[in-house]
Amino acid sequence: MIRDTVLPLDSLRLAQYAVQAPCYICGGGNNYDAEMCRHCQAPMALAHQATTQKVHPHMVAVLGSAGAGKTVYLGMLTDMLSRQHEGLQILARGAFSISLQQSTMASLSRCEFPAKTPNEPDRWNWVHCQVLAQTRRKSLEMIMPDFSGEALIHEIDTPYSYPVIREFLNKCAGVLILVDAARLGDGEQEQDFFTMKILSYLCELDGDKRKGWPNKPVCFVFTKADQCEPCFDDAMLFAKEHTPGLWQQCQERLRRFHFFASGVAGAVAYQPGLGGRMQVPLRIEPRGIAEPFAWLVEQLPA
Ligand SMILES: Nc1nc2c(ncn2[C@@H]2O[C@H](COP(=O)(O)OP(=O)(O)OP(=O)(O)O)[C@@H](O)[C@H]2O)c(=O)[nH]1
Ligand SMILES: [Mg+2]
Ligand SMILES: [Zn+2]
Structure with missing residues (x-):
């Protein structure tokens, strides 16, 4: 004999799908x-994490x-910043925010540089902190x-x-633009052209003199x-x-910009790899890592 019991209808579960959860980046x-x-x-x-916070995160x-x-x-x-006890500090929000730090440090501790970031957006690491x-x-x-x-x-x-890059840059409060100093030092002009392209793209996205990129903080880092x-x-x-074109664009288009230099490796060696010569870090000697970020944090609106 079967006693009277309350059995939830499986079809009710479909009701949960009727309410849409908005994406934090594109909405x-x-x-x-x-x-x-x-x-x-x-x-x-990101959306689930952000709904638990009272303040809106800055996108950088x-x-x-x-x-x-x-x-x-x-x-x-x-x-570096997640290990600091005073001054500039970072606290990760959500386990997914630790993956980038974890994989990068695991590679460097094996005396390797991390692998190239895949082109598929679903494989990128995001940090919410x-x-x-x-x-x-x-x-x-x-x-x-x-x-x-x-x-x-x-x-x-x-x-x-x-679209994820475009949507994100539309919402960004500031950017760090990294420029390869080693290649510039070798006389390559590609980095100058590419950085100018990034600036043009940003100013086309929002060229408003007060609210757009001309007035947002842009931090250039020579890596x-x-x-x-x-x-x-x-x-x-x-x-x-070394980047005269970029320098000229900054003078003409930006109000808040700064140039910094940074380096992670103390010395590098070369070894044959799959795609030709591969660089390996012989020792890790970070220099000028926190300064560009500290400048950007200072410039962000309250
Ligand atoms: N000497 C030196 N080489 C570095 C340093 N940082 C990166 N490199 C070299 O630059 C390569 C690329 O570094 P990544 O951080 O993977 O570059 P990325 O901008 O993330 O590249 P994508 O993922 O392809 O967009 C590394 O494999 C190293 O060979 C550094 O601080 N010093
Ligand atoms: Mg990468
Ligand atoms: Zn989205």
Whole structure:
């Protein structure tokens, strides 16, 4: 004999799908249990995490050509600042925010550089963190993704090919633009052209003199400066001499910008790899990592 019991109808579960959860980056509707946004492929964890906070996070992008050093810089920055007890500090929000730091430091501790960031947005690492700084009365919430340089080049050359990049940059409060100093020191002009393209793209997105990119903080970081010492001596002078096109654009278009130099490796060696010669870090000697970020944090609106 079967006793009277209350059995939930399975069809009721479908009701949960009737309410759409908005993506934090593009605002598009998604199922409540979606892992990635089906419109822009940003992680839905950002939306779930952000709804638990009272304040809106600042979006900050780290841009640069493929191989400019974005993953190494961002991984080292989050690792250094998450270990600080005073001054500028970072506290990760959500387990997914620790993946970039974890994978970068695991590679460096094996005396390897991290692998190239894949082009598929669903494989990018995102960092959502709380930033504490002595220069600010209140802490900041911040979201920083680690984009792939190739995807960025593609979006700039063919707008709307990577909606997640476009949507994110539309909402950004400031950017760190990484420029490969080692290549500039070798006389390559590609980095100058590419950085000018990024600036043009940003100013086309929002060229408003008060609210747009001309008035948002733009921080240029010369990476791999361990291989180009003059860059550490005077980054502004290095920019004037080695990236004249970019320097001119900054003077004409931006109100708040600064140049910095940074380096993660103390010395590097070369070894044969799958794609030809591969660089390996012989020792890790981070220099100028926190300074650009500290400047940017100071410049962000309250
Ligand atoms: N000497 C030196 N080399 C570096 C440093 N940072 C990065 N590199 C070299 O630059 C390469 C690319 O660094 P990544 O951080 O992967 O570059 P990325 O900008 O993330 O590149 P994508 O993922 O392709 O967009 C590394 O494999 C290293 O060979 C540094 O601080 N010093
Ligand atoms: Mg990368
Ligand atoms: Zn989205």
